[in-house]
Amino acid sequence: MMEAVITFVENQPEYLLWAIGIIAMLESLAVVGIVVPGVGLLASLSILAANAGTNVYAMLSVAIIGAIVGDGLSFLFGRLFQDRLSQIWPFTRHPEWISTGHNFFERHGGKSIFIGRFIGPVRPFIPMVAGMLRMDGKHFLTLNVASAICWAPAYLLPGYLFGQYVSITELLSWKGLLALTMATMIAFVATWWWKR
Structure with a gap:
């Protein structure tokens, strides 16, 4: 089954690149x-990209573009609705999403666009809050592009490099699944410890 997927991706690499770009945007x-479980999906797709021999620069480029577009749309959404955001679903049910992003932005200022890209729980809300607070568009765009350029290699290269040494079929064996489970558990504990 996986051999068929890899063969398809090798023959149609644009589908994989589209998937990476769209997930980075979402x-x-x-x-x-x-x-969207973006980190897991991007890691899996980057491993698949390496197995299929996809150009690493093309993969990083579409991820960067997707991330820039996603943050840009969130910024425009915040700019468009501003103070009315709290009256729109799902923010009526989860007002803490706005307040968390707002507090993070107040603490770090414009740097929060860059820093927030790497912090999962606040990532989707920082650009929206920046738009809501009428951050200068050029300043936002500069930080958006810079953070996306740093973010894409950090999130995709480990999976890509791993995929160059381990095939998907090996990963799906019981040893591979055991190794992935252990790596996931270590990452979970490390993240929990870091947040504490």
Whole structure:
């Protein structure tokens, strides 16, 4: 089954690149970014990209573009609705999403656009709050582009490099699944410890 997927991707690499770009965009969108398991999907797709011999620069480029577009749309959404955001679903049910993003933005100022890109729980809301607070568009765009350029390699290269040494079929064996489970548990504990 996986051999067929890899063969398909090798022959049609644009589909994989589109998927990476779209997921990078969705992960950066306000609200949607909480629902979409972007980190796991991007890691899996980057491993698949390496197995299929996809050009690493093309992969990083589409991820960067997707991330820039996602944050840009969130910024425009915040700019468009501003003070009315709290009256729009799902913010009527989860007002803490706005307040968390607002507090983070107040604490770090414009740097929050860059820093927030790497912090999962606030990532989708920082650009929206920046738009809501009428941050200068050029300043936002500069930080948006810079953070996306740093974010894409940090999130995709580990999976890509890993995929160059381990095939998907090996990963799906019981040893591979055990190794992935252990790595996931270590990452979960490390994240929990860091947040505490």
